[in-house]
Amino acid sequence: MTAAALLVGLLTAAGVFLVLRGSQLRLIIGFILLGHAVNVLLLSAGVLRWRVPAFADGGLDRADPLPQAFTLTAIVISFGITIYLLGLLRTGGAEASVIEPDPADDDGPTNRPTEVRDRDET
Amino acid sequence: MILAFVLAWQVGLAATVPALSRRLGRNVGYPLAAGYAVAAALLLTRLPAILDDDVVQISWRWLPSLDVSAALRMDALSLIFALVVLGVGGLIMAYTPRYLSGSGQHITLYVSLTLFAGAMLGLVFANDLLLLFVFWELTSILSFVLIGQNQPAATRPAVHALLVTSGGGLALLAGFVILMVSLGTSDISRILAQPERLASGPAAAASALILLAVFTKSAQVPFHFWLPGAMIAITPVSAYLHAATMVKAGIYLAMRFSALFGDRRPWSIALIGVGLATAVLGAFLALRQHDLKALLAYSTVSQLGLLIGVIGVGTPESDAAAILYTVAHALFKATLFMLVGIIDHEAGSRDLRELSGLRREMPVTSTMTALAAMSLAGLPPTIGFVGKEAIFEALSEAPGGVWLSWTGTALAVLASVLTFAYAARLVYGVFAGPPRQRGLYEPSWSFLAPAAVAAVAATVAGPLVGLLGPLVVRAANNARPQGEPAELAFWHGFTVALLLSALTVVFGMLLFTFRTRTDRMFLEAPTARPFVSYFDRGYGWLLGFGDRVAAMARAEGPAPFLIMPLLAVLLLGAAATALVGPVSRPPGSLTRPGDLVVLALLVMVIGGLVVARSLLATISLTGLVGLILSVWFVTVGAPDVAVTLLLVEVLTTIVMMLVLRQRPGEPVRRERARPSGAAAVLAAGVGVIAAAGTAALTGRRELSLPARYYLERAEPVTGGHNIVNVILVDFRALDTLGEAVVLSVVALGLAAVLDTAGATGRARAGPPDADLVFGFAYRVLAPVMLLISAYLFARGHEEVGGGFIGALVAGTAVGLGHLAHAGSSVPPLGWLRGRPLLVSGLLLSLTVGLAPVVVGRPFLAPGKLPLPGPLSLSSGVLFDLGVYLMVLALVVSAVRRLGSPGGRRTEAPS
Incomplete structure (x- = not known):
């Protein structure tokens, strides 16, 4: 078992756990961790025996540049989605504060949307 | 070319409606009627060629990979249906302006009607299975639009009509696909020319599916219920779509494909059985109606049944009778609808129990209604009489055994007796008796003229049927090339058919005379629950089933969605472990000491992240995970990735702070704690599988070809160093x-x-x-x-x-x-x-x-x-x-x- 594999396992387990825990912010953080896990997986697909940065200077014992390009793309895409999820979180929080502007309300901001929606339906 | 031009002409007419309507308002119907007449005249220019047993056709390549072409073809059969579509359409267009109120939106109505006429023309001209199907569905959709227009109450009937007819459309598509697959072509004229090429298996399946389409479109039992429901549409729509044209699409289809399936007994038996059963049931139900439009709707069901039944007989005479009666029915039924619309308009009701004695104030309307009703009842000298005579004759001489011809004839006579009775009730109930309403007037001639033209035409066409003869004979030969039927004539001499007509009149008169007694009997007769409720129950069951299926995917949080794929990961991992077994160690060392440091750090940080309860701590630890990983990325030789990740982490943290800073320091969650044990077990399992998969599937290959190419050639090709x-x-x-x-x-x-x-x-x-x-x-x-x-x-x-x-x-x-x-x-x-x-x-x-x-x-x-x-x-x-x-x-x-x-x-x- 290589260190990279253990990293993937660790990040995946933590990501899955957080995603399953219900609150919106934890869902987003779980998503970020799962993204990290995939990035590590992509890089280790490039065989981590070669670790010299891939700059063109004639040598062939360089890190595989193609998985790195993929990883870079993946990072930026998951950044975009994270931002979007945060936007949704923001909307949910705003909805709650519009409907119930009571500052003494004790609930954290993250679990509000589902509660508000429940109340609307009943 | 002329066929394509006529189709384009209809679309063009529809396109001019909005502009014309701005100037003419509801009167836009008049120029449209003229447009229909032009189209009909254009088609008639080819009449000599058609009578000469020629066809007009044109074809474009459409989907060459499937050998499907946009092919149009007009023979006598198509021409007759096209003339019905355009002729009745023109009359309806001339009728609609006075029917509509002066204000309001008429554009959608006129556009839909004109497009509908185009779709019907396309349907009867189509010479390719797929093209025919497309036009078939178009008529269903436009019918849905026209039924459901502007009325909330019309939604349900419109949906019924759409579901039934487009359900039949799907059957039609399936049948066509079977034909295309087993015959290797979608060219209708080629398919019909060689019925013997079709093996019996595919023929049975395709004919059953096509029959389903015929029965749904032409409102045959048990699918007939959508047609009375569709009467909620305004009268021009009912008259045009649901009496004269759209419901005739099924008739056309049955006639067209009789060339292919006509020699097979199940095809004939199904047509005769379903058709005549519908004829009797429809007429019986019509007799129980008080609403004139409902009466006419059930009457249409019944008459369509008669047509379907006659098509099943399959002799040259029966085909000629069906074609003649199709034209007759379109003429007199559209007329009756238009007249009922006028009565409704003038007297404010179309209920037989409320109307009475209108003949004094509205003598012209009364006369016209009586003429059209005579046609319906099959009284001389109308075209209805000639048509019904032909039907009786065809049925009484049906091949296939005495019992078949006698049963068929008896059923047709029974349906006609009932038809006579309700036609008499209609005329008598509305126009005879003491007048109940004051201040009624004959409608303006412009309102009455289109209906009057059709009523007179239906009447004089009886004696003049010889003029129609050659075209009808030619069309019958198109439907089934099996020799010329006898010429049509108004007077056949004293034949069986004439006797049957006389019987019809006698029994119909008896039924009408003793109507108080028979009405009670009819109304008390036990009937099965209306078919529509069965349909609704089945439909509701289907929706409920869909609901239950979808319920699995409808959940409060993301967790219920994710359980399935996560369990699938576990399953895949277990299967892979069991099937693949141990894998070889990768060559060389893939792990450096620094990696273990990173791993240890991450274990601690992520452990903190999972148990953290403060918002600030959660955000900082998330950022920290990214920072540690980007350091690791540097050590594995991916500086670009590392820098990108670093910046992304910084930005993500900033945005998170922006979003959440309203309440820093508050706990991340204080909601009901969900049981975390199961989540932890599942997460650990998935993590183990992910780690094992990564270890097993990476690190065992040499430098890849793309990597070698990039390392060697990237700089010479692009001039870039990174x-x-x-x-x-x-x-x-x-x-x-x-x-x-x-x-x-x-x-x-x-x-x-x-x-x-x-x-x-x-x-x-x-x-x-x-x-x-x-x-x-x-x-x-x-x-x-x-x-x-x-x-x-x-x-x-x-x-x-x-x-x-x-x-x-x-x-x-x-x-x-x-x-x-x-x-x-x-x-x-x-x-x-x-x-x-x-x-x-x-x-x-x-x-x-x-x-x-x-x-x-x-x-x-x-x-x-x-x-x-x-x-x-x-x-x-x-x-x-x-x-x-x-x-x-x-x-x-x-x-x-x-x-x-x-x-x-x-x-x-x-």
């Missing part, structure tokens, strides 16, 4: 473009979500520039960061950097400004605006991509832009600039929208 960046902007630029577009979509999506949801966070207390430290840091750092951003971008081709990284640095400066100046009305770096950046970035990238296309090279092919002097600009750099702008656009709009307290709206929440 291979990862070169891959992004030169070799795989299309990927990168797609990725940048995804980011643009996210930026636009954020705008949509936040602007529509009214992202009104709570207003911040305190002065705008509360944060002294951040404010100072921002003022010092922002210019430096922008410079660094430009520098990193510019050197991207050579060293670590590039569009992504540069834009993220600039975005960080913007985000920092928002953290520092939260609540200030003037956004920091306000000249950077999301949408202009987005648009310019996208345009730049696309221009760079398309420029090579102009000179004939592939999309995004690399090139050099000459600059003055010895310099030149690589297209990759320009492309990278586009990416830079798009990424920056995302960051700027995210920070602006998520960061400003009120989103766009600054007023108080309401």
Whole structure:
């Protein structure tokens, strides 16, 4: 078992756990961790025996540049989605504060949307 | 060519409706009627050729890979149906203006009706199975539109009509596919010309499916219920679609495909059985109605049944009878509908129990109604009489055994007796008796004229049936090429048919005379529950089933959705372990000591993250995970990835702070704690599988061919030194473009979500520039960061950097400004605006991509832009600039929208 594999396992387990825990912010953080896990997986697909940065200077014992390009793309895409999820979180929080502007309300901001929606339906 | 022209002509007429309607209002029907007449006249110019047993046809290649062509073909059968469509259509168009009220929207009605006529023409002209199917469905859809127009109460009947007829349409498609697969062509005339080529298996399946389409479209038992429901549409629609034309599409289809299936006994038996049963049941139900439109609807069901039954007989005479009676029925039934519309309009009711004695005030209307009703009842001298005589004769001489011909004839006579009775009730009930209403007047001649023309035509066509003869005979021969039927004649002499007609009249008169007694009997007769309720129950059951299936995917949080795929991962892992077994150790050492340090650090940080209860701690630890990983990325030789991840982490943290800073220090969650044991077990299992999969599937190969190519050739080909960046902007630029577009979509999506949801966070207390430290840091750092951003971008081709990284640095400066100046009305770096950046970035990238296309090279092919002097600009750099702008656009709009307290709206929440 290589260190990279253990990293993937660790990040995946933590990501899955957080995603399953219900609150919106934890869902987003779980998503970020799962993204990290995939990035590590992509890089280790490039065989981590070669670790010299891939700059063109004639040598062939360089890190595989193609998985790195993929990883870079993946990072930026998951950044975009994270931002979007945060936007949704923001909307949910705003909805709650519009409907119930009571500052003494004790609930954290993250679990509000589902509660508000429940109340609307009943 | 003329066929295509007529179709285009109908579409063109529909297109002129809005413009004409602005000037003419509801009177736009008159020019449309003239347009229909022109189309009919155009088709009639080919009448001599058609009578000469010629056909008019044209064909374009449509889907050559499937050997499907847009082929149109007109023979005598098509011509007759087309003339019915255009003739009755023209009358209806001339009738509609006076029927409609002066105000209101008529454009949709006229456009739909005109398009519908075009679709019907296409249906009868189509010479390709797929084309026929398309027009078939078009008529169903337009019927749905026309039934459901402008009335909430019409929704249910319209949906019934659509479900039944388009359900039949699906059966039709399936039947056609069977034909196409087993015969290898979709050319209708070729398929019909050689019925013996079709094997009996496919023939049985295809004929059953096509019959289903016929029965649904022509409202045969048990699918008849949609037609009375469709009467909620306005009268012109009922008269045109649901009496004269659309329901005749089934008749046309049955006649057309009789050439293919007519020799098979089940086809005939099904047509005769279902048709005559429908004829009797429909007439019986019509006799029980008080609403004139409902009466006419059930009458239509019954008469269609008679037609279907006669088609099943399959002799030249029966085909001629069916064609003649189709024309007759279209004429007199459309007339009756128009007249009932007039009565409804003038007397304010169409209930037989309320109407009485209208003959005094409305003598012309009465006469016309009586003429049309005579046709319906089959009294001489009308065309209805001639048609019904022909039907009786065809049925009584049906091949296939005495019992069949006798049963068929008896049923047809029974249906006709009932028909006579309700036709008499209609005329007598409305026009005879004492007048109950005062102040009724004959409608204006312009309202009455279209119906009068049709009523008179239906009457005089009886004696003049010899004129129609040659065309009908030719059409019967088109339907089934089996020899010429006898010429049609008004007077056949004293035949069996005449005797049957006389019987019909006698029994019909008896039924009518003793109506008080028979009515009670009819109304008390036990009937099965209306078919519509069975249909509704089945439909409801189907929807309920769909609901139960969908319930699995409808859950409160994401967890229920994710359980299935996560369990699938476990299952896959277990299966792989069991099937593959142990794998070999990878050659060489893949792990360095530094990796273990990183691993140990991450174990601690992630452990803290999982149990953290404070918002601030959660966000910081998340950022820390990213930082540690980016350090690791540097050690594995991926500096670009590391820098990108670092910047992304910084920006993510900033945006999270912007979103969540309303309540720093509060616990992340204090909601009902969900049981975490199961989640932990599942997470651990998936983690183990992921680790095992990574270990088993990576690290065992030599340098890949693409890697070798990039390492050796990247610099000579592109002139760039940083291979990862070169891959992004030169070799795989299309990927990168797609990725940048995804980011643009996210930026636009954020705008949509936040602007529509009214992202009104709570207003911040305190002065705008509360944060002294951040404010100072921002003022010092922002210019430096922008410079660094430009520098990193510019050197991207050579060293670590590039569009992504540069834009993220600039975005960080913007985000920092928002953290520092939260609540200030003037956004920091306000000249950077999301949408202009987005648009310019996208345009730049696309221009760079398309420029090579102009000179004939592939999309995004690399090139050099000459600059003055010895310099030149690589297209990759320009492309990278586009990416830079798009990424920056995302960051700027995210920070602006998520960061400003009120989103766009600054007023108080309401």
